[in-house]
Amino acid sequence: MIAPLPPAAAVRSYRPPGNLVIRIEGVTKLYRMGAETVHALRGVNVEIRRNEYLAIMGPSGSGKSTLMNMLGCLDTPTDGRYDFNGKNVAHMVDDELAEIRNREIGFVFQTFNLLPRSDALHNVELPLVYAGVGPAERRERALEALKNVGLGDRVHHKPNELSGGQRQRVAIARALVNRPSILLADEPTGNLDSRTGEEIMALFEQLYEQGNTIIVVTHEEDIARHARRIVRLRDGLIERDERPGA
Amino acid sequence: MTRGIYELTESFRIAFSQIRANAMRSVLTALGVIIGIVAVTLMGTAINGIDIGFNRSLALLGDDVLYVQRWPWRRVPDWWNYVNRPAIQVEQAERLNRVFEATPGSLLEVAVPVGARGTNVKAGDVKLGGVMLFGTNADYSRIVTADVADGRLFTEFEANAGRPVCVLGSAVAENLFPGRPALGQTVDIRGQHFSVVGVLAKQGEFLGLFSFDNQIIVPLNAMRKLWGNRMDLQLRVKVKDKTKLTQAEEELTGAMRRVRGQLPAERDSFSINQQQAFKEQLDPVKTGIAVAGLFITGLSLFVGAIGIMNITFVSVKERTKEIGTRKALGARRRTILLQFLIEAVSICLIGGAVGLAITYVTCLGISGALPELPVEFSGSLMIVSMAVSILTGVISGFAPALGASRLDPVEALRYE
Numbered sequence: 001m002i003a004p005l006p007p008a009a010a011v012r013s014y015r016p017p018g019n020l021v022i023r024i025e026g027v028t029k030l031y032r033m034g035a036e037t038v039h040a041l042r043g044v045n046v047e048i049r050r051n052e053y054l055a056i057m058g059p060s061g062s063g064k065s066t067l068m069n070m071l072g073c074l075d076t077p078t079d080g081r082y083d084f085n086g087k088n089v090a091h092m093v094d095d096e097l098a099e100i101r102n103r104e105i106g107f108v109f110q111t112f113n114l115l116p117r118s119d120a121l122h123n124v125e126l127p128l129v130y131a132g133v134g135p136a137e138r139r140e141r142a143l144e145a146l147k148n149v150g151l152g153d154r155v156h157h158k159p160n161e162l163s164g165g166q167r168q169r170v171a172i173a174r175a176l177v178n179r180p181s182i183l184l185a186d187e188p189t190g191n192l193d194s195r196t197g198e199e200i201m202a203l204f205e206q207l208y209e210q211g212n213t214i215i216v217v218t219h220e221e222d223i224a225r226h227a228r229r230i231v232r233l234r235d236g237l238i239e240r241d242e243r244p245g246a
Numbered sequence: 247m248t249r250g251i252y253e254l255t256e257s258f259r260i261a262f263s264q265i266r267a268n269a270m271r272s273v274l275t276a277l278g279v280i281i282g283i284v285a286v287t288l289m290g291t292a293i294n295g296i297d298i299g300f301n302r303s304l305a306l307l308g309d310d311v312l313y314v315q316r317w318p319w320r321r322v323p324d325w326w327n328y329v330n331r332p333a334i335q336v337e338q339a340e341r342l343n344r345v346f347e348a349t350p351g352s353l354l355e356v357a358v359p360v361g362a363r364g365t366n367v368k369a370g371d372v373k374l375g376g377v378m379l380f381g382t383n384a385d386y387s388r389i390v391t392a393d394v395a396d397g398r399l400f401t402e403f404e405a406n407a408g409r410p411v412c413v414l415g416s417a418v419a420e421n422l423f424p425g426r427p428a429l430g431q432t433v434d435i436r437g438q439h440f441s442v443v444g445v446l447a448k449q450g451e452f453l454g455l456f457s458f459d460n461q462i463i464v465p466l467n468a469m470r471k472l473w474g475n476r477m478d479l480q481l482r483v484k485v486k487d488k489t490k491l492t493q494a495e496e497e498l499t500g501a502m503r504r505v506r507g508q509l510p511a512e513r514d515s516f517s518i519n520q521q522q523a524f525k526e527q528l529d530p531v532k533t534g535i536a537v538a539g540l541f542i543t544g545l546s547l548f549v550g551a552i553g554i555m556n557i558t559f560v561s562v563k564e565r566t567k568e569i570g571t572r573k574a575l576g577a578r579r580r581t582i583l584l585q586f587l588i589e590a591v592s593i594c595l596i597g598g599a600v601g602l603a604i605t606y607v608t609c610l611g612i613s614g615a616l617p618e619l620p621v622e623f624s625g626s627l628m629i630v631s632m633a634v635s636i637l638t639g640v641i642s643g644f645a646p647a648l649g650a651s652r653l654d655p656v657e658a659l660r661y662e
Contacts, residue, residue: 074574074655095578102576109659113571117263129256130576132249174575 013209014228018050020086021181021213022071027080027090029066029236040066042236043080048215050181053208055224056217058233065186067233068217072105072184073097085181102130106175108185112167114159120146120170121155127178145173149203165196172203182213189223201226253581254588261589264561265596272593275557279597279638280604282547287605287631289543291621293536298620300528303452307521308391310488312498314357314481318517320527331515334359334479336466338505342481345501353494354501355484358385361466361477368434369422377418378461379435381469381477389484392458397429397444400465404443408467413444417459433462436472440464450618491520547634550597551642558590558646569650570658583651590643591636598635602628 029041040063048054058064069075070082073089076097082090089100101107106127114123124142133141146155149169159167168188175183185204189197201223208214216227224230225244232240265272313319316331342357361381367374384402400411412433419428419442432439440462449458469477485494495518502516562569569582609623 069656072574074659095580098573098576098578101574107574109571113567113574113659115568115571117267126256126572127575129252130249130572130578130581132252134248134252178576 012228015051015208015211017052020047021050021084022046022048023081023083024070025081025083027070027077027082029063029070029075030078039236041070041077044233044236044238046231046238046241048182048213050213051208051211053204053214053226053228054216055227055230056215056233057219057221057224057230058239059219061235062233063236064217064219064233066236068184068186068215071182071215072107073100098130102127103178104181106172106178106180106183108168108171108175108183108188110187110190112159112164112171112191114167114170114174116159119156119158120151120162120173123159123170124174124177127174131178141177142173145177146170148176149173163196164192165199168192168196168200169203172200172207176207176212182215183207185214185216187218188216189218189220197223253584257581257585257588258592260585261592264589265592271557272596275553276593276597276600278550278553279547279594279635280550280601282543282550282638283598283601283631283635284604284608285543285546286540286634287602287627288608289539290627290630291605291609291623293532293539294622294624294627295620296532296535298622300532302450302620304521304524306391306449306452306458307524308389308482308484309521310485310491311389311520312483312485312491312495313519314483314498314502315478315517315519319519319523327513328517332506333475334481334516336479338502339481341505342483342498342501345504349497349501353486353490353497355486356385356388357481357483358382358389359466359479360386360482361469361479363473363477365435367418367422367462369431372422374418374421376460378456379469380461380463381466382463383466386463389482392449393447394444395447396427397442399444399463405465406467408465408471410438410440410468411443411465412440413446413463414442415446415457415459415461416448417457418462419445435462435464438468438472440468491522495520547638551638554590554593554639555642555646557593558586558643559649561589562586562646562650566653566658566661569653570655570661573653573655574659579651581651582653583647586647586650587640587643590647591639594635594639594642595632598632598638601635602631 024044024046027041027044028039031038031040042063044063044067056064056067066075070077073084073092074097076082076092077090080090081088084100084104089097092100115126118126121139121142124145125138128138128141143152143155146152149172151166151169151173154162154166157166159170162170172183175185188204189200192200204214204216205226214227216223218224228243230240230242230244231238232242314334316334317328322328336359339357339359342354346352346354346356359382363379364376365379367377383405384400387399390399394413395416397413399413400409403409404411412435414422414428414433422428422433423431428442428445431442433442434440446459446461451457483498485491487494498518499514502518503514506515508515572582606623609621612619613621
């Protein structure tokens with residue numbers, strides 16, 4: 001288990017941001033819904049550096065999810081430029097994006113999205129399978145990742161034998177196992193009670209301390225407040241880019 | 247490369263856990279393939295059996311014997327060109343043999359005259375109808391395809407003198423002298439008593455038309471005493487090297503024309519037949535049976551394939567979110583494609599293996615109950631049907647798997 005941390009608001013360590021990881025310039029996204037065209041993003045500019053802890057906030061319909069999909073290389077912009085570690089990914093095709101997602105991005109979902117019939121270990125190994133890592137190294141790294149989130153004693157449990165918080169920890173271990181450039185969490189506490197949610201946020205704090213770059217997408221102020229930087233979206237544009245207490 | 251192997255292992259792992267998790271559904275789906283494979287392999291075995299039986303029958307004719315006859319072994323639309331051909335004469339066999347001897351490097355060994363006709367025979371109170379009677383000389387021993395089970399064939403002396411001796415086919419011997427040895431007994435043919443000097447081993451039927459065991463062989467000279475020349479005479483010519491049948495046939499044509507003194511402009515006044523002629527006539531029939539049979543049984547496999555396709559579509563739909571997750575974790579299109587293809591192929595392979603096992607047991611049962619049927623479960627059949635199973639899986643799984651691989655990850659992740 002991880003050591004209980006003091007409330008996030010009490011102690012806030014800032015680590016100096018490193019090199020530029022993400023640079024988004026004038027990104028727009030149009031969706032066609034029947035005869036109507038929806039402008040999900042209307043020209044967003046944002047830069048994210050290594051070792052930042054960032055929250056993306058906004059009411060539903062603000063373009064928050066679209067921006068997250070874009071950041072996670074699940075989707076490509078209609079227009080604009082998106083550089084990931086200096087590489088323009090805006091015009092990449094499916095399989096190239098898959099490669100980026102596999103190596104550079106760790107996803108944490110609201111609904112955990114674990115494979116129900118595989119145990120925790122195999123769930124965590126999965127990104128390494130797609131990365132072409134051999135069985136022995138895969139197992140070793142997955143075990144280490146699980147230990148790191150405090151689940152060293154649960155490696156052979158199936159998701160339905162784990163609590164919600166434990167499932168999300170498995171998902172976090174899976175997200176981190178391939179040592180990605182960013183950890184991208186979409187409402188990571190949305191399906192958890194507030195106590196377990198705080199535990200997960202404490203884990204994020206710890207991961208940030210360890211030097212990970214974390215982006216949390218949420219609509220809850222309480223969750224966003226854990227981050228060192230909050231980007232607020234409204235109507236497809238960045239409304240504010242705050243660094244509280246900086 | 248290694249990544250491909252890891253992804254493949256992962257795909258098999260998923261496929262089997264998926265099949266286990268949906269055991270009932272998988273069994274029902276596989277049932278379609280099982281029925282299809284059983285139908286196709288049984289049909290394949292049957293076709294194979296026809297082929298074996300056919301070849302066995304042809305072997306009875308002798309694969310190194312040419313038949314010189316008035317009529318060819320095929321349907322002739324211009325019968326008027328054949329009907330006036332002169333009869334084959336016994337003396338022509340002797341003259342042919344002299345020509346063979348005089349020809350250096352002749353491909354032909356010996357010509358044997360054989361007279362044939364159907365007749366009734368009697369032994370004591372037992373009467374037997376429709377027996378095939380062959381009259382020949384002592385050279386017959388050089389072209390005979392059957393083994394002599396008991397006794398001997400007649401000697402040159404007996405043949406030349408037309409002695410009343412006979413060799414019985416196994417069925418004739420069995421019917422005339424049930425339960426006792428035929429050797430030394432007497433058979434009444436057209437009022438003449440023939441003593442039995444030999445019995446042939448069992449040979450079987452020719453294409454199910456007539457039995458080679460239902461024959462009696464007597465000296466041709468003895469047969470002529472009873473019927474004169476009212477019998478169908480043919481010359482059977484043994485070839486030295488059966489791989490040179492075509493050249494042998496050419497040589498025989500020339501020799502026969504010489505014997506008959508035919509002019510160069512004249513057409514052959516005889517036909518040379520060989521088992522190949524049967525083959526040529528029956529091969530299209532065989533092919534027809536095979537094509538029709540495999541097509542009809544193939545339909546049942548097709549139904550099985552539709553079942554596989556359906557279940558793969560269902561599987562993709564059910565696991566849309568999982569596909570989205572896998573894509574988010576870095577699975578590429580071909581990884582997802584492979585995963586669902588392997589799932590479909592695995593069900594087909596299991597179905598195919600079970601189907602083959604059922605066919606195997608059925609074949610064992612049939613050949614146990616009816617040993618005379620040429621049922622053979624061949625290794626090539628096994629390989630072919632496993633290949634067909636895999637192909638079925640690939641074809642029926644491809645469309646749903648392709649659909650899965652092309653899913654938009656955002657849409658797939660949102661799917662509930």
